[in-house]
Amino acid sequence: MPRPLIDLLWRDAPGAPSGGRRGPRPKHSVGEVVDRAVSLADDLGLAGLTVRGLADSLGMTTMSVYTHVGSRDDLLVLMADSAHAQMASTPSSGADWRDRVRTVAEDNLTLLRRHPWLLDVHDPRTALGPGTIAKYDHELHAFDGTAVDDVARDAALSFVLDFVRAAAPRIVRMPDDTVFGEVWEQSAGSLARYLGEDFPLARRVGGAAGEAMGTPYDARRAWEFGLDRVISGLADLDR
Incomplete structure (x- = not known):
């Protein structure tokens, strides 16, 4: 039994x-x-x-x-x-809370790169385990020195980790940027011919972004942009 x-x-x-x-x-x-x-x-x-x-x-x-x-x-x-329990956690004592939050996000992305299958585990009972509780306790300290109460501290951490889980599959499971670049290079001419003058905004923005990135999609750039927005969205924690 x-x-x-x-x-x-x-x-x-x-x-x-x-x-x-x-x-x-x-x-x-x-x-x-x-x-x-x-x-x-x-x-x-x-x-x-x-x-x-x-x-x-x-x-x-x-x-x-x-x-x-x-x-x-x-x-x-x-x-x-x-x-x-075995997750490597970067020490962040003395850092600004924004830097600590960024470190929490990056450490969790590293964890998901090492164990991509974690993205498919959604059982709430994981919250009962000693490894998960130790991880939670460590990450809550990212918000030390801010004005948040305990309930808001928990919600702020959930906000960060939800972003990580939403953005991580693009980095963890999608082909690398060289593959995207090769696909774009092979298909751009035919795509332009099919589009003609349709969808001018998509063509203008997509063209500018593709030229800047050298690929139709850059998962790391999207991660950095999104994480910056997450941290900006938490700016009122200082109030």
Whole structure:
């Protein structure tokens, strides 16, 4: 019988219940199962991560995996919390709050680049885990020295992280800028012929942007522009 998810998340905390398992010591710990699942998801994505494949990679039966982690949904929560616990957080003491917010966003983008599958984990139970709570506590300090109350501090952090999750797929999952540039170079002449004199504003703005960027889309430039707007939108935190 697997332990409840909350006990699995806090399995390393002092006084955490062991689950009352009897018999021989299991071949792998919960942590080892979760670590292997994270590695497989990094390589294959969540679509390629199956409990059977995980079991095979560990030399276990599928049922043995379920006795460790309860269910695939529980496994995803454990994986997300593990990734959050191992997230590299840039020290930001002494910096202006705007710089700290930018650092929080960049650190989260780095996390999603390392573990793109996190973009597909939406289970609210991840908030229960020690890794996620430690991450949350660290990131809340970005707003130290501002006039926000606790409720607004939480909302401000959510605003920043929502931007990250919305913008990150373009950077994490889309082809790099050289691919966009090649597509544009190959297709620009034919596109101009098809458009003719239609959509003059799109042609003017698109042409100016494409010339400035050397590509029809620059994910990093879009990220910088959007993050600047997010920080500008939080400017009243100083009041």
